Amino acid sequence: MGILTNKNKQILLGPLSKNNPVVVQMLGICSALAVTSKLEPSLVMAISVTAVVAFANVIISLLRNTIPNRIRIIVQLVVIAALVTIVSEVLKAFAYDVNKQLSVFVGLIITNCILMGRIEAFALGNGPWESFLDGVGNGLGYGIILVIVGFFRELLGSGTLFGYHVIPQAVYDFGYVNNGLMILPPMALITVAVIIWVHRSRNKDLQEN
């Protein structure tokens, strides 16, 4: 068996567009949108979630035959909580400012539905390597949406990217004003709605009746 067979490639790349966790599977919207008002925290959040979902998938997939069915939710939560604790301590040590900005949302990765959703739907029925790929794929698919939303909100809302000014002063002199509304929470939802709109007009089979 090759490292990347056709099926495994499908598992890894599917979630990036056709089977995207946020805009198609409706997972992980909970704790994510609030961190997307700037690009940097969005990127950090995307990386953290990818790491947690990949390793949680592997661990649960290794344990899947030994966990009693009735208490599996608690076991899964403990595994996830342990991983998130590690991520949160690492962030505190190496990226303190971003950790401050993310505040409670690092802890809320625990209840991010992507984790539970992928573990229940995939890791409980597949081997560790496939589960790892599935976790990485879904983490990246989620990350892409976060980064797109963060990019537009920071660009239109404060005229910066990663904190650097990218809109030239000449444009401001001409009368351009930053759209402060983009920074506020409700605009994250509307930005995601626009992404869904574009995505679904390109993939007609995903439209709901």
Place this chain on the structure above:
Amino acid sequence: MEQLLSTILRAIFVDNMIFAYYLGMCSYLAVSKNVKTALGLGIAVTFVLVCTLPINYMLENYVLKEGALSWLGADFGSINLSFLSLIIFIAVIASFVQLVEMVVEKYAPSLYASLGIFLPLIAVNCAILGGSLFMQQKAFPNVGIATAYGFGSGIGWLLAIVGMAAIREKLQYSDVPKPLKGLGITFIITGLMGIAFMSFSGIKI
């Protein structure tokens, strides 16, 4: 008393779980298709929030926080267990939900029939864990205020999901562009409701 009331009102309108922090969005999107089930889930979430917040508050202040163990004796004063808080909080919530499910199933079968499917879902509802984490961050002065905060957040969540369900019931008769149908339009409506709720944020309570 005044402080209790203002905590509740702030949690409902200004710091609304859904419109200000997007917590509990998954079940919010999935269950807001009709008013009756939305109301059931909202009540269940409020109940679990009101019960788990005081428990977690006690744990935070008498076990986990830096110096919280000093009631055991002077030697324990320097212990800081706050890195364990995530695991402890989620364990309390998950086991509490399991307990509630068993008690309700045994003593109130009719309530269980109407809430049953939502109860296990609540353990992974971000609003519940979010409530505990905000409680930790805001460092409330006593357990009464913490409980009031839990109650207010729950009611705010309930208001949001019931309002959304009512709008979605009406929405079935309107002509929405095809790619926006379902998920897309729900997001936009939530955004608009969020903007409406922001008008409360200027109020000083």
